[in-house]
Amino acid sequence: MEYGLFGLIVLILDIYAIYQTLTSSASTLAKIVWTLAILILPVLGFIAWLLFGPRGGKTAHV
Numbered sequence: 001m002e003y004g005l006f007g008l009i010v011l012i013l014d015i016y017a018i019y020q021t022l023t024s025s026a027s028t029l030a031k032i033v034w035t036l037a038i039l040i041l042p043v044l045g046f047i048a049w050l051l052f053g054p055r056g057g058k059t060a061h062v
Contacts (some may be wrong), residue, residue, distance in 0.1 A: 017049045026054035
């Protein structure tokens with residue numbers, strides 16, 4: 001049962017990450033690459049997106 005709950009949490013987080021990626025202002029190629037990374041490597045792809053991925057609709061001004 002623990003693995004089923006873990007899988008559900010991973011699925012929800014991956015759907016959130018894909019939605020945020022697709023609604024971000026990143027280029028189309030970046031969106032495709034991030035989406036594929038999240039789909040192919042659900043846990044590692046989500047962690048990489050969390051650390052390095054595009055953010056939805058927010059632009060950083062440095």
